[in-house]
Amino acid sequence: MDAKWADVQEDFCRAANHFKMSKMIFDNGGLDADSTNGYMARMALMHSMQTGYTSFEDGLKKIFAVIAEPTPLGGDDWSWDTALLSRATKNLKSERPAIFSPQFLEIAGRVRRFRHAAATDYDNLTVAEASGSVDAATLMAENLTDEFERFRNAMEASSSKSAPRSPRG
Numbered sequence: 001m002d003a004k005w006a007d008v009q010e011d012f013c014r015a016a017n018h019f020k021m022s023k024m025i026f027d028n029g030g031l032d033a034d035s036t037n038g039y040m041a042r043m044a045l046m047h048s049m050q051t052g053y054t055s056f057e058d059g060l061k062k063i064f065a066v067i068a069e070p071t072p073l074g075g076d077d078w079s080w081d082t083a084l085l086s087r088a089t090k091n092l093k094s095e096r097p098a099i100f101s102p103q104f105l106e107i108a109g110r111v112r113r114f115r116h117a118a119a120t121d122y123d124n125l126t127v128a129e130a131s132g133s134v135d136a137a138t139l140m141a142e143n144l145t146d147e148f149e150r151f152r153n154a155m156e157a158s159s160s161k162s163a164p165r166s167p168r169g
Contacts, residue, residue, distance in 0.1 A: 004066050005152055011059030012144050018052030019111075019141035026134040031127050042125050046118035049137060053115045056108065056140065057081065059148075060088055060099070067096055067155065081112055097154045100147050107143070110136035 022045055030041045061084070064071050072083035085108055088099040100108070114133035118125070 002156065008059045008062045008066065008148065009145075011055050011062060012148055015052045015055035015059065016141040016144050018048050018055060019137035022048040022052060022134055023138045023141075026130060031125070031130065042122075045130060045134075046122055046125065049111065049133065050115050050118050052137060052140075053108075053111050056111075056144070057084065060084060063088075063099055063151075069096070082109075085109060085112065096158075097151060099151045104140075104143060104147050107136045107139045111140055 025041060025045045025048060028041065030038055031045060032038060033041070061071055064087075072080060072087055085100075085105055089102055089105045091098040110133055114130070114137075117129070
């Protein structure tokens, strides 16, 4: 792998690991227990989901840096992360293919919404609400590398087509 992509790959591996841990925490149960153990399970789940999504987002921001494309304007407010995902699914024919498929965007959007809920409404987490988000995070973990590799390969193929050829001697 070209060194310029190594940091992106590392962030995506971290994200996938956090999402896998989220699934394990969820599957261990006890989230709805009214006890210290229930509290710890809920906090661990929310933290692992938030950390996984933040690692994913960090990797996405690094992709934009590698390809010299600015991230959306707006800072770090709640609409900015939606715009970041949206930009990643746009196919800019003259500059780059879509970074992620629309299907992946839908999955990532579900996890992003969970991150928002965990950061703002953490006292009201329910197992039912968390279940779909954990399933989405599991799908992200399973598909993130393939989505990234598809994009990276397309970018490297297009750059090799536009690279000047050396004269034969």
